Amino acid sequence: MKIMIVEDDPTIREMIQLALTKWSLETVIVDNFDHVVQCFIHNQPHLVIMDINLPSYDGFYWCQKIREISNVPVIFLSSRDSPMDVVMSVNMGGDDYIQKPFHMDVLTAKINALLRRTYSYSDMLSDVLEHEGVMFHPEKGILSYEGGKAELTKTEVSILKILMQQKGKVVDRKKIMRHLWQDESFVDENTLTVNIVRLRKKLAGIGKENWIVTKKGQGYMVP
Structure with a gap:
């Protein structure tokens, strides 16, 4: 399974990548935050971890763009604690919302649960x-x-x-x-x-x- 990480904080990004590698999950790191959709199409990940606060456009925007072409699971990460952000994440097509700081075991558990639930039924990858x-x-x-x-x-x-x-x-x-x-x-x-x-x-x-x-x-x- 391939996980795409859209996170502009290098420390958090590397921490997530290391944890997922231990679970034998392949990771794709987005380093150009103006071309998130292009990276998604090129790599065809099975799940996306999306930070909300990003340069140029926020995570809600990119989730909405991904939803135009694919139904892969999206987990939002955010340092915000407003209930409206949780509501927005659902309205924009997110599957889960985790507030920073978070425990890595919680994130990996949610990722594995979403992967099992999604791909036990059907392959939802984009054909774009x-x-x-x-x-x-x-x-x-x-x-x-x-x-x-x-x-x-x-x-x-x-x-x-x-x-x-x-x-x-x-x-x-x-x-x-x-x-x-x-x-x-x-x-x-x-x-x-x-x-x-x-x-x-x-x-x-x-x-x-x-x-x-x-x-x-x-x-x-x-x-």
């Missing part, structure tokens, strides 16, 4: 694809970049999914069409071209122009 800041949620058909969002059709979702899964490689037009036929979509050469044009317009609309590159005589790619 991310590349160059573009976040794509195939299940929801949502594409986002720097605050901009676009909704994709089923065919557009299928096309972008295969391109992002093969990022950096040219995907042959015929391969894309075969992939779409499996999804029971009627696609010929013209239909594929039209959908690529629409995808490019939607990407341009959220600030990503020329993101899908045409390789003449070969196919398309996301570089």
